[in-house]
Amino acid sequence: MRYSKFFGKTEKEVPSHASLKSHKLLHQAGFIRESTAGRYFFLPLGHRVQAKIMKIVKEEMDAAGGQEMLAPVLHPMELWKETNRDNTAGFELMNIEDRRGAEFALGGTAEEMFVDVTRKFQISYKDLPFNIYQFSTKFRDEMRARGGLLRVREFIMKDAYSFHRDEEDFKIEYKKMWHTYMNIFKRCGLDCVVVEADNGYIGGEYCHEFVVVSDAGESRFLITEDGKYAAHEDVATFQLDEVNVDEEMKEMETIDQPEWVQKMEDNEKHYGKDSRHFLKNVVYRSIHGDIIIATLRGDLEVNKVKLEQVLSLVGQLVEATDEDLKAIGSKTGFVHSWGHEFVGKGKHKVIYVADSSLKTVKNFIGGQKEDTNDTINVNYGRDFTHDIEGDIAMAHAGFKTADGKYTLSEDRGIEVGNIFQLGFHYSEKMKKATFVDNDGKGKPYYMGCYGIGIGRTLATIVEIHNDENGMVWPLAVAPFQVHLISIGKVGKDDEVLDRAEKLYNELEALGVEVLYDDRKESPGKKFADADLIGVPLRLVVSSRTMEKGGAEWKLRAGGEAEDVKFDDLNKKVEDFITG
């Protein structure tokens, strides 16, 4: 491809809101352009990389027995109603009505669609298992879309759905997909940490995220040194230290407290005890209007997703506002660990949730704080008890694993893929989602699903593979294999230009993917553009290299430039691209 007529050339400026390296570089090098926030054009360079990633994903999925197909983008809303996901996924689901009044969802994921197409067939146990997948545009009505391709509102996802006779058979597939994903990301130049994660609105009982460690990521996870335990913060468990469980319970009393004692550090100073001895309350509101008060030990923080799981309100909690606190007769810093109710009558209720950590401390301070007093010697189980108890606290580096044997450290990264056990989550909610077993009876399929965001994978590769001059593409996903530069002026250096032209045609004829910078630009501009775009191998033909009977060979990833004779060049390029 001639760069002179190539659409989407480099430019220096970056969008003012671009903060991530991948966002800046992909814009500058002409890989992407923003249409509206979170929706991107993939220009020819970006499209070529995306296509290569998709090819790798397809090859590995097919090798694992996957069967590619394609579902419509518009999903009949009745399907989402059948599984009640029109509600739980409501936050990010886009709806549309056609001019006959039929309602559709713009596909965010496609579990219902793939179950729906499967139940159109009479599936026998002999047909199982199978894994069907698609590459298709997905939509998420994100409130904030930022970070270039890392968090968008529209993207191509490979989503796969497997159907099984039983859990045992599913587990074989889950392992196979795990392995397949490791191969895919490795071929893309990415090392992954596989972490346990939360199923969220996908449903099912367990899942794993494939995370590439990077500061640009939003997935915070906890991991042991040997890597045997790795879990997203939303599911990471840890051992609670037993603070003073052997202490004798004292009588609860309300005591005066100076007005300056407001925050946790004030408490610690005033009472001379560390934060573990104090009660902490964190307030949320559900999208249905209920108020949730989470009570936990003063040194811990609430993990909202854990809390949502305990309440079966996945994706449905938001932080409470001053208005919300007022509605239950409270205000910031003065929330009680028990006893709040809505002021006046209403259909909503206050729900208290107790973290497991409340059982590790005797004689808590706090719980009923007022302007100039508070309670002390408060004991969970004696002075207050909540119907809902569970692990709702955030794990941190330095905590021990649940079995107490290992110390956790924390890291963050980009989630590039995930695999989900779904079990009977969909097949039991949706009618006739059954196969005929060998006993002649209809039984629900046991299912799994498996997703990879293609654009996010692309951006992640850039986050990992770059230097101060631009991107450094791994060969397997590079937009081109060779970046050929000619240096010379028409009229003066025609021999050089002709030789570059000849080389371009020869390499193209060999099937090498060449980006040929045939522009009348300065060598400096051409070299800078080549570095920015990051094609793995740069070849330069100039009067200097012509004198040596060849071209200059330089790898973008590093190393010295060398001169290679024209006679040896084509063979050497072929060897390079076939690895």
Added chain:
Amino acid sequence: MRYSKFFGKTEKEVPSHASLKSHKLLHQAGFIRESTAGRYFFLPLGHRVQAKIMKIVKEEMDAAGGQEMLAPVLHPMELWKETNRDNTAGFELMNIEDRRGAEFALGGTAEEMFVDVTRKFQISYKDLPFNIYQFSTKFRDEMRARGGLLRVREFIMKDAYSFHRDEEDFKIEYKKMWHTYMNIFKRCGLDCVVVEADNGYIGGEYCHEFVVVSDAGESRFLITEDGKYAAHEDVATFQLDEVNVDEEMKEMETIDQPEWVQKMEDNEKHYGKDSRHFLKNVVYRSIHGDIIIATLRGDLEVNKVKLEQVLSLVGQLVEATDEDLKAIGSKTGFVHSWGHEFVGKGKHKVIYVADSSLKTVKNFIGGQKEDTNDTINVNYGRDFTHDIEGDIAMAHAGFKTADGKYTLSEDRGIEVGNIFQLGFHYSEKMKKATFVDNDGKGKPYYMGCYGIGIGRTLATIVEIHNDENGMVWPLAVAPFQVHLISIGKVGKDDEVLDRAEKLYNELEALGVEVLYDDRKESPGKKFADADLIGVPLRLVVSSRTMEKGGAEWKLRAGGEAEDVKFDDLNKKVEDFITG
């Protein structure tokens, strides 16, 4: 691929509303399933064909210098407003609002998007020309979706947009795309007639449709025997015979007429003259509320698209109802050729349009028909004249070409692709859609666009390539190259089954695409399924063929079955698939 675990097996039933052969066969053979009306799942078999068609399109587009990229599916509505297409394409455009209130169109075509991404760059004359294209899902809010994949509401389209310095450069591209399209359809096994067509809401001055002759199609076109003139009925011109232009104009008068004289044939009988001597009026309503009365010679019919073009109301006319006629004080059969106005005051108006044929007749009968009288000796230009005149009549077989030299015949077919001259239609309407010319001045780009519906192409191949037993895929677009069938029972014919298995593995290793029917089904069922699916080459391994040391070789397209020795088989298959 093993058919035992293949998703989407054959079934006998067809959807009750399926009338077209391609719809029935693609359903029965397990290529597609309807999700909701006009939205289809492409099952693995259907997807494989679609992917092959896309690959052919891509190869030919790339060979012609096209650059693939990808635009978002959701188009910001402001862009459609910029070109006023939110109005003209309003009929079929789907709209959506996100939860921040931003408005989008679901892409139907993407002219605005491709201009928008281009104007994000400072394009110089040195960058031109370029042709950028995408494969992406398109949406049409069709009132009626029927005919399987031939008229749908959601489909993958290859849409290309070319940008040029001037018309001359564009014309080179137009010719190149024409040629490219012929190659594409030929490789897909389709012969096309290229017909002049109407640009519709795409805009621009001229375009061509690529039509595959078939009764299943909706494109009616007129063509001369030598094929040099071929035009869609919406643009086909023809020579009007001069009926009695030399006759002397008589005085117009109103005469009594029996009540039974209502229809054209009544008139012909009563007056003893052929239909050309009568005035005919056809009434439409625009979506804006105006009434349009088209007046023409009695032997001709109105072509609505021609009428819309004359009025610059593309896609905006509907047939008038009884209500509409009442609103202008008329009723069916009694519409006047001049003089109607809305009863009472209103913001709408009555617009008369005269067909060119009115100038070929003297002394018309009709024009002011009432219950028991009508006018005679009516002369256009003397007794009535309309501001808007033009060619609004439908061409028919037997008519002469406009130059009178050739006779037209008519045919119908399926429009599988089209190429459009756009000129400055978009670049002049959209701000900053300019390039910097060598004189330093900004000038609008001259443009063209080029579309192919992938699913419709697929269905068209089926309409053309089938027989009474099923589909007969051309090799280049077949879902698999070889359909391998093993015949034998486990335990009894293990040797046969093992040999089939070995053959399957050998062929797969050679890169041959094999659909291997390894099911425990009867030979009859397996043969019938193979015929229905229509893979080009069928190989059978049975105890009979084993005795002859080979497999049975049979082409789906016809010819006798033959036995081929295993020793020769792999080579012969390779030769077959490489053509």
